[in-house]
Amino acid sequence: MKIAIVCYPTFGGSGVVATELGIALAKLDHEVHFITYKQPVRLNLLNPNIHFHEVNVPTYPLFHYQPYELALSSKLVDTIKKYEIDVLHVHYAIPHAYAGYMAKKMLEEEGIHIPMVTTLHGTDITLVGNHPFYKPAVTFSINNSDIVTSVSQNLKEDTLRLFDITKNIEVVPNFIDLSQKKTSFTDCQRELMASPEERIVTHISNFRAVKRISDIVDIFYNIQKEIPAKLLMVGEGPERKPAEKKCKELGIKDKVIFLGNSNEIDKILCFSDLFLLPSERESFGLAALEAMMNKVPVISSNAGGIPEVNSQGVSGYLSKVGDVKEMSENAIRILKDDITLEIFKQNAYKEAEKFDVNTIVPKYIALYEGALAIP
Ligand code: GMT
Numbered sequence: 001m002k003i004a005i006v007c008y009p010t011f012g013g014s015g016v017v018a019t020e021l022g023i024a025l026a027k028l029d030h031e032v033h034f035i036t037y038k039q040p041v042r043l044n045l046l047n048p049n050i051h052f053h054e055v056n057v058p059t060y061p062l063f064h065y066q067p068y069e070l071a072l073s074s075k076l077v078d079t080i081k082k083y084e085i086d087v088l089h090v091h092y093a094i095p096h097a098y099a100g101y102m103a104k105k106m107l108e109e110e111g112i113h114i115p116m117v118t119t120l121h122g123t124d125i126t127l128v129g130n131h132p133f134y135k136p137a138v139t140f141s142i143n144n145s146d147i148v149t150s151v152s153q154n155l156k157e158d159t160l161r162l163f164d165i166t167k168n169i170e171v172v173p174n175f176i177d178l179s180q181k182k183t184s185f186t187d188c189q190r191e192l193m194a195s196p197e198e199r200i201v202t203h204i205s206n207f208r209a210v211k212r213i214s215d216i217v218d219i220f221y222n223i224q225k226e227i228p229a230k231l232l233m234v235g236e237g238p239e240r241k242p243a244e245k246k247c248k249e250l251g252i253k254d255k256v257i258f259l260g261n262s263n264e265i266d267k268i269l270c271f272s273d274l275f276l277l278p279s280e281r282e283s284f285g286l287a288a289l290e291a292m293m294n295k296v297p298v299i300s301s302n303a304g305g306i307p308e309v310n311s312q313g314v315s316g317y318l319s320k321v322g323d324v325k326e327m328s329e330n331a332i333r334i335l336k337d338d339i340t341l342e343i344f345k346q347n348a349y350k351e352a353e354k355f356d357v358n359t360i361v362p363k364y365i366a367l368y369e370g371a372l373a374i375p
Contacts, residue, residue: 001368002031002083004076006100007091009040012206013286014121017151017174018091019043024177024361026050033083035075037068041263053079069099076103080114087368089117090145093124094134097141115371117364118145119172120159122283125150126304127210130162139163147371149364152305155283170367173308174286175360176293176352181266190271193257199229199335202272202296204265204287207237212301214239215278215324217246217256219299222328224255227335231256234268269294273341274331277306280321285309292352297344299331309355315348 003025007018019040022032026049033051034040045052055075057066076099079085088103090096097118107114118141123129129138142148142165149172150156156169194200201220205211213233220231233243233256240258247256262268269275275291277300284305288298292309298316300306301323310316317330334344 001025001087001365001372002033002085003368004033004035004079004083004085004088005091006035006072006076006088006096007040009034009036009038009043013174013284014092014119014124015040016042016286017119017121018089020175020177020357021089021361021364022050023047024357025365028361028365030365031083033079033085035072035079051083069095069102072096072099073102073106076100077106080107081110081112085114087117087371088114089119089364089368091119092121093118093129093138093141097145098137101141101144113375115146115368115374117147117149117367117371118142120148120150120155120169120283122151122155122281122304123210125155125159125162126281126283135163139165143167146374147367149367151284152308154305154308158283158304170363172363172367173355173360174284174289175355175357176289177357178293178353179357181293188271189267193232193271194230195228197228199223199227199273199341200232200271201229201274201276201331201335202232202234202268202291203276204234204268204290205237205277207235207239207243209239210280210282211237211239212278212280212321213243214246215322215327216276217243217250217252218324219276219278219328219331220256221250221252222324223331223335224252226332229255229335232268232272233258234260234262234265236261265290266294269296272296273345274299274335275316276327276331277301277310278319278321278324278327279303279306282306289352289355292348295345295349297334297341297348299327299334301327309351311347311351315351316344 008015019042057071090100301321302318319326
């Protein structure tokens with residue numbers, strides 16, 4: 001099959017899922033065309049089945065806002081025609097489903113039929129898409145997609161509750177590729193980050209308010225009072241500076257390392273003992289799954305779809321959003337002795353196995369085949 005994928009190319013779960021999906025499809029001999037404004041961060045173009053088409057938006061003094069959707073839909077029309085694409089898969093409704101629909105309609109005028117699959121990832125529904133300024137356009141583009149998927153059952157329910165949806169929504173969870181683990185579990189250079197007696201606690205995100213970064217600092221503050229520990233903060237975003245300030249005020253600055261954005265997530269997770277994800281909202285929690293795949297147990301909130309990933313008392317613990325006290329107690333419970341920690345580490349990996357690429361990607365392929373059959 002020839003598949004065009006539209007996604008955000010930056011550090012963010014939806015872009016990562018779209019990229020990993022494209023890579024997995026290419027390995028299965030499908031021809032994959034990424035269409036976006038920058039090469040996706042995790043995309044390696046060395047596979048001959050993978051192509052990248054950059055969307056350029058020329059600036060013009062009259063435009064206060066550059067019309068990205070317009071440029072994207074034009075690029076889609078050109079690419080779909082030139083490479084005779086079979087299926088268009090857009091990730092994140094805003095504005096990709098809208099631009100995809102416009103491309104579909106333009107192609108229809110030329111007698112070309114292109115089925116469109118839209119994957120809803122989370123904030124495109126729960127935070128941004130639901131805003132009255134966007135809602136009519138988002139509803140329209142979901143209802144006019146040929147196939148709609150959501151990354152968790154919880155996100156499906158949110159979508160049906162928040163929007164007037166006439167389409168069936170298929171749940172296809174996020175996935176990981178266990179065979180691609182770049183570092184072996186015995187090859188972790190944890191001494192680079194901490195001394196042997198210290199536990200390593202990690203958080204990875206784009207540091208937006210929805211991630212409750214301040215809770216992470218509070219939880220770690222409580223942990224380090226009981227257990228020698230370091231906190232690794234990986235990612236960039238608006239909450240990074242306030243978090244750095246808070247660490248200074250709490251006197252834990254030397255125990256917290258802000259690493260910024262990283263392409264070495266596997267290496268970092270390899271020497272991590274615990275992952276924190278106390279998010280306000282989280283449709284799935286890909287970062288938690290990536291931690292689990294690296295045998296890192298998870299202390300999280302029970303927001304959104306996280307309970308579909310992190311299993312209570314097995315791969316970690318879940319608490320109500322903002323319950324820093326309980327999250328800290330559970331973190332200490334996991335970290336306090338080597339035997340308990342090892343049990344949680346093994347369990348985390350076992351739970352992650354449920355989301356292996358070989359189980360999940362065939363679901364997308366089956367949906368593409370279904371989309372192709374739609375007249
Ligand atoms: O939350 C992020 O950091 C990025 C965001 C995105 O839209 O790119 O991630 C969303 O999509 C991921 C992939 O499907 C999910 O695993 C995340 O849970 C979801 N984030 C939220 O719902 C806040």
